[in-house]
Amino acid sequence: MKEKITPYKDSELNKKExxxxxxxxxxxxxxxxxxxxxxxxxxxxxxxxxxLVAEKNPKTILDIATGTGDLAIKFASEIESATVTxxxxxEGMLSVARKKVANKKFSERLTFVKGDSEAxxxxxxxxxxxxxxxxxxxxxxxxxxxxxxxxxxxxxxxxVILETSVPTKFPWKQGYYAxxxxxxxxxxxxxxxxxxxxxxxxxxxxxxxxxxxLNNILKKIGFKTVxxxxxTFGVATIYTATK
Numbered sequence: 001m002k003e004k005i006t007p008y009k010d011s012e013l014n015k016k017e018x019x020x021x022x023x024x025x026x027x028x029x030x031x032x033x034x035x036x037x038x039x040x041x042x043x044x045x046x047x048x049x050x051x052l053v054a055e056k057n058p059k060t061i062l063d064i065a066t067g068t069g070d071l072a073i074k075f076a077s078e079i080e081s082a083t084v085t086x087x088x089x090x091e092g093m094l095s096v097a098r099k100k101v102a103n104k105k106f107s108e109r110l111t112f113v114k115g116d117s118e119a120x121x122x123x124x125x126x127x128x129x130x131x132x133x134x135x136x137x138x139x140x141x142x143x144x145x146x147x148x149x150x151x152x153x154x155x156x157x158x159x160v161i162l163e164t165s166v167p168t169k170f171p172w173k174q175g176y177y178a179x180x181x182x183x184x185x186x187x188x189x190x191x192x193x194x195x196x197x198x199x200x201x202x203x204x205x206x207x208x209x210x211x212x213x214l215n216n217i218l219k220k221i222g223f224k225t226v227x228x229x230x231x232t233f234g235v236a237t238i239y240t241a242t243k
Contacts, residue, residue, distance in 0.1 A: 005200065005203055005204045005207055006018050006200070008021075008022075014140065015138075015140040016089065016116070016118075016140040019089065019090075019138045019140075020089045020090050022200065023067070023088075023089070023090035023092060023093050024090050024091065024092035024093070025092070027068065027090060027092035027093045027095070027096050028092075028096070030067065030068055030093065030096070031068055031070070031096075041231075041232050041235075041236075042134075042236075044231075044232075045162055045231050045232075045236055045238065046070065046071055046074065046133065046162065048231070048238060049071065049131060049133065049160050049162050049238060050071070050074050050075065050078060050079075052158070052160055052238070052240060053075065053079070053129045053131065053158065053160060054078065054079050056128065056129055056158050057079075057081065058079070058082050058127075058128035058129040058157075058158070059081060059082055059083065059128055060082065060083055060085075060126065060127045060128050060129075060154075061075050061079070061082050061083070061084045061085070061127060061128065061129045061130070061131070062084075062085050062086075062087065062122070062126070062127040062129070062130045062131070062152065063075065063084065063085070063086045063087070063130075063131050063132075063133070064087050064088075064117050064120075064130065064131070064132045064135060064149065065087075065088055065089075065117060065132050065133065065134070065135020065136075065138065066086030066087060066088045066093075066094075066097065066112065067088055067090075067093045067097070067133075067134075067135075068093050068096040068097045068100065069086050069094075069096070069097030069098075069100055069101065069112060071086075071131060071133050072084050072085075072086035072097070072110060072112070073097070073100060073101060073104075073110065076101075076106040076107075076109050076110040077104075077106050080106075082109065082128075083109045083110075083111075084109060084110045084111070085110075085111050085112075085113060085127075086110070086111070086112045086113070087112075087113045087114075087115045087117065087120070088112070088113075088114065088115075089114070089115070089116060089117070090114075091114055094112045094114055097112050098112055117132075117135070117139055117145045117148065117149075118139060118140065118141055118144045118145045118148055119148065120148045120149070120151070120152050122152045123152070124151055124152065125151075125152065125153070125154045125155065125157075126152045126154070127152055127153055127154060127157060128154055128157050128158070129157060129158045129159075129160070130149055130152070130153050130157070130158075130159050130160075131159075131160045131161070131162070132149075132160075132161050132162070132163075133161075133162040133163075134162065134163060134164065135163075136161055136163055136208075137163060137164070137204045137205060137208035138204070142217065143217065143220075143221060146217065146218065146221045146223075147221055147222075150221055150222055150223060150243060153243045154243065155243055156242060156243065157242065157243050158240065158241075158242055159223060159240070159241045159242065159243070160238065160239065160240050160241075161214075161237075161238070161239040162236065162237075162238050162239075163208070163210065163214075163236065163237060163239070164205035164208070164210075164235065164236050164237075165205075165210035165211060165230065165234055165235065165236060165237040166205075166206055166210060166234065166235075167233050167234035167235060168211075168234060169233075169234070172233040172234060172235070173234075180202045180205065180206060181202060181206075210228075210237055211228055211230070211237065212228070214228070214237075214239060215227075215228055215239070218239065218241050222243075223241035223242065223243065224241065224242045224243065225240070225241060225242045226239070226240070226241045227239065227240050227241070
């Protein structure tokens with residue numbers, strides 16, 4: 001049985017509660033730290049996700065683990081025919097997201113909802129497209145969360161995951177471990193009130209199943225046409241699947 005990676009090792013809270021607490025704490029500086037830690041490449045990866053979704057011309061989009069709403073906001077601003085819902089467990093992150101869209105023209109097509117990815121508050125087959133960016137590794141029960149996503153995705157709908165992964169080739173693999181285990185936690189400690197959050201994010205990223213391993217889990221749940229596309233030497237991967 002795989003070890004369950006949690007932010008606070010000595011906490012009596014379950015993983016879901018710990019993740020919610022962690023993101024509430026770091027919500028204020030989350031966006032800036034993301035740009036620093038990824039050296040700006042996370043914006044390029046998100047643009048690819050937006051293109052993949054836009055090609056399907058969806059009318060309804062759900063962005064799970066939406067955080068401060070970056071991806072959901074881009075969907076609403078760039079895909080004018082779509083209504084967009086951003087869901088997250090952390091009210092702190094959602095409060096930042098709501099401030100970003102105040103008085104925006106597209107705000108009437110964008111809703112932010114506090115909710116649990118493993119018990120989605122939506123009817124079966126509600127969305128044409130569903131995305132999760134840097135969030136599936138924080139699910140307490142991965143298969144339960146993916147099953148819920150399959151339930152609320154429409155038949156022939158598109159599911160896209162953007163998640164960190166581990167490079168497999170020299171020297172990117174060695175460089176990844178040096179950066180994620182040595183430099184990333186230091187940056188997190190310098191700029192975040194939560195001194196363990198970015199150590200957890202690094203550790204969880206390195207131990208989360210990626211590539212074919214995650215493909216196989218998606219297929220097991222019932223997703224079809226599952227594909228993975230490594231990004232930037234394999235430090236992140238975009239997965240696509242349909243129902």
